[in-house]
Amino acid sequence: MSDLRETRLEKAAALAALGQGPYALRFEPSHRTAELQQAHADLANGEERDVAVAVAGRVMTRRVMGKLAFFTLADESGPIQLFIEKATLAASLPDDPEAFAHLTSLVDAGDLIGVHGTLRRTDRGELSVRVTGWQMLSKSLQPLPDKWHGLADVEKRYRQRYLDLIVSPHTRDTFRRRALAVSSMRRWLDERGFLEIETPVLQSVPGGADARPFETHHNALDLPLTLRIATELHLKRLVVGGFERVYELGRIFRNEGISTRHNPEFTSVEIYQAYADYTDMMALTEQLIAHVCLQVCGTTSISYQGTEIDLAPPWRRATMHELVQAATGLDFNSFDSREAAAAAMAAQGLEVPALADSVGRLLVEAFEQRVEAELIQPTFVVDYPVENSPLARAHRSKPGMVERFELFIVGRETANAFSELIDPVDQRQRLETQQERRAAGDDEAQGVDEDFIQALEVGMPPTGGLGIGIDRLVMLLTDSPSIRDVIAFPLLRPELRPEARSESRQEAGPGAMG
Structure with missing residues (x-):
C-alpha cells in the first residue's frame, strides 16, 4: 500500500x-x-x-x-x-x-x-x-477496494463509509431512500398543519423516556448537562403554550448498548396533536407510514429479509393482555400479587427479573420474552401497565392500565404513542415513583422535571403524542438487516493501529480468548 x-x-x-x-x-x-x-x-x-x-x-x-x-x-x-x-x-x-x-x-x-x-x-x-x-x-492516493461491486469486510463498510458508497450502488440507494423517507414524512406533516419546532439537545433534567443519558458539562456556566433522550417534554411545553400541532424530527442520544436494532445516537420523530387521544394517533401512524412507504417503495406491499409485509391500513390491534395470554396461557388479570405472577411465569419457563417488582412489569416481561419477536405484520399493541408508562394517561375504563400503544413490525418496536397525561398532580406522583426507582439503582428511570410539572399546572389540553423510530422504519423500507446499514456513520470502537494490536496480543498472553 x-x-x-x-x-x-x-x-x-x-x-x-x-x-x-x-x-x-x-x-x-x-x-x-x-x-x-x-x-x-x-x-x-x-x-x-x-x-x-x-x-x-x-x-x-x-x-x-x-x-x-x-x-x-x-x-x-x-x-x-x-x-x-x-x-x-x-x-x-x-x-x-x-x-x-x-x-x-x-x-x-x-x-x-x-x-x-x-x-x-x-x-x-x-x-x-x-x-x-x-x-x-x-488525484486519489489510495486505491479502491479490489471488488468494486462491494466491500466484503462488513466492519470496513461502516468504518470507511466513503469507500462503501463509492463501490456499492446498493448503499447509495439506501441513503437516497432514507432521505426520501425523511423529506416525505416532513411534507406529509407540514401539509396537515403540523409545525416543526426545534428543542434543546443539552438538558439539565433528562426526561421523556426510560433511558440512561450521556453526561456532559458546560464550562462557562459550570453546569452539568445531559444530551436529550427524547424531545417529548419540551414539545409538550409548546402545546401548553398554544401550538396545537407540533413535531420535531431529529437526533436522540441514549447511553445504551449497541446491537442490530440499537445505536446510541439515532433519529426519531415525535408528534403532538392537541384535542386528540391515542386512537387518533393510531390512525395518524397508519396513514403516515403507509404514505412514506408509497413514496419510497412505490407500494405498501414490501419484502423484508424474505418475508412479505403489508403496510396498507388498517393494521391489527390487540391488547398486551390478549397477546400474552394467547402465547403463554397466562391471564395476568387473574393475579392478585407479584409473587403469584412470578410463580406462574417461572412455571412457564419465563425469566423473572428482580427489577420487575409488580404484576404490570412482569406482564411486560412476558410480552417481551414470548410475543414481541412474533409480531411480523404491523400490529398495534394497546393498553399498557401504568408502572411502565409514567407519561401516559390512565385508561378510561381499565384500572391499572394506561392509554398507550406500541407499533411492532417484523418483531421490533417501530412507534410508541399515548393519550398524554395532563394531570400535573398525577404526573408528579408518577415521576416521583420513577425517581425512587432511580435512587434504588435503576439507571434508566426518569427524574422529576419541576419546570415541566409547572408547565402542566398552567394547563395542557387533551393531547395525543407519537414517536416513530426513523432508523428502524428505514431498515424496513430498504430491507436492511442492521441499524448500522441505515446510519451513515454509526458509532464504532476506535480502530487499533497495527502496532497497537500487536502489543495487545502480547499483553494478553497465549491463553487469552476473544
Missing part, C-alpha cells in the same frame, strides 16, 4: 508539472451520466451523435489496449463508459501530442476526472463519451 501511494504521489507531481492540477478548483458538467443514458437510449449500436457533453466523476475501471482505452466513469447518478482514442485526442488537443499517453498513464482507478466529448454507442451496445478533452479534478 505504501508503494502504491508513493507511485500515485509521483503521478500527482507529474500532473502538476503538466499544469493538470492535480486538485482542480472547479469543473462544470453539462449532464449527469443517468441523464445521458436516458436521453440517448435510442442511439443504435455503432452510431455516433455529434452532441457536445461534459461529465465528471470517479474512474472505476480502466482498460488500455494500444491506441485505444476504455474507462468507466461514475458520478452520483451512475456509470458511463469513456471511449478514448489516441487519434481523436491528438486532433482535438494539438498542443498536447502526448494527451493520450498522459491520460492513460497518469490516471488511475479512483481518480476524479472531468471529460469533454461527443457520444457514440459501441458495437457491443455501450453508450460512451468519445473523449476530446480531459481534466484531472482530484
Whole structure:
C-alpha cells in the first residue's frame, strides 16, 4: 500500500508539472451520466451523435489496449463508459501530442476526472463519451477496494463509509431512500398543519423516556448537562403554550448498548396533536407510514429479509393482555400479587427479573420474552401497565392500565404513542415513583422535571403524542438487516493501529480468548 501511494504521489507531481492540477478548483458538467443514458437510449449500436457533453466523476475501471482505452466513469447518478482514442485526442488537443499517453498513464482507478466529448454507442451496445478533452479534478492516493461491486469486510463498510458508497450502488440507494423517507414524512406533516419546532439537545433534567443519558458539562456556566433522550417534554411545553400541532424530527442520544436494532445516537420523530387521544394517533401512524412507504417503495406491499409485509391500513390491534395470554396461557388479570405472577411465569419457563417488582412489569416481561419477536405484520399493541408508562394517561375504563400503544413490525418496536397525561398532580406522583426507582439503582428511570410539572399546572389540553423510530422504519423500507446499514456513520470502537494490536496480543498472553 505504501508503494502504491508513493507511485500515485509521483503521478500527482507529474500532473502538476503538466499544469493538470492535480486538485482542480472547479469543473462544470453539462449532464449527469443517468441523464445521458436516458436521453440517448435510442442511439443504435455503432452510431455516433455529434452532441457536445461534459461529465465528471470517479474512474472505476480502466482498460488500455494500444491506441485505444476504455474507462468507466461514475458520478452520483451512475456509470458511463469513456471511449478514448489516441487519434481523436491528438486532433482535438494539438498542443498536447502526448494527451493520450498522459491520460492513460497518469490516471488511475479512483481518480476524479472531468471529460469533454461527443457520444457514440459501441458495437457491443455501450453508450460512451468519445473523449476530446480531459481534466484531472482530484488525484486519489489510495486505491479502491479490489471488488468494486462491494466491500466484503462488513466492519470496513461502516468504518470507511466513503469507500462503501463509492463501490456499492446498493448503499447509495439506501441513503437516497432514507432521505426520501425523511423529506416525505416532513411534507406529509407540514401539509396537515403540523409545525416543526426545534428543542434543546443539552438538558439539565433528562426526561421523556426510560433511558440512561450521556453526561456532559458546560464550562462557562459550570453546569452539568445531559444530551436529550427524547424531545417529548419540551414539545409538550409548546402545546401548553398554544401550538396545537407540533413535531420535531431529529437526533436522540441514549447511553445504551449497541446491537442490530440499537445505536446510541439515532433519529426519531415525535408528534403532538392537541384535542386528540391515542386512537387518533393510531390512525395518524397508519396513514403516515403507509404514505412514506408509497413514496419510497412505490407500494405498501414490501419484502423484508424474505418475508412479505403489508403496510396498507388498517393494521391489527390487540391488547398486551390478549397477546400474552394467547402465547403463554397466562391471564395476568387473574393475579392478585407479584409473587403469584412470578410463580406462574417461572412455571412457564419465563425469566423473572428482580427489577420487575409488580404484576404490570412482569406482564411486560412476558410480552417481551414470548410475543414481541412474533409480531411480523404491523400490529398495534394497546393498553399498557401504568408502572411502565409514567407519561401516559390512565385508561378510561381499565384500572391499572394506561392509554398507550406500541407499533411492532417484523418483531421490533417501530412507534410508541399515548393519550398524554395532563394531570400535573398525577404526573408528579408518577415521576416521583420513577425517581425512587432511580435512587434504588435503576439507571434508566426518569427524574422529576419541576419546570415541566409547572408547565402542566398552567394547563395542557387533551393531547395525543407519537414517536416513530426513523432508523428502524428505514431498515424496513430498504430491507436492511442492521441499524448500522441505515446510519451513515454509526458509532464504532476506535480502530487499533497495527502496532497497537500487536502489543495487545502480547499483553494478553497465549491463553487469552476473544
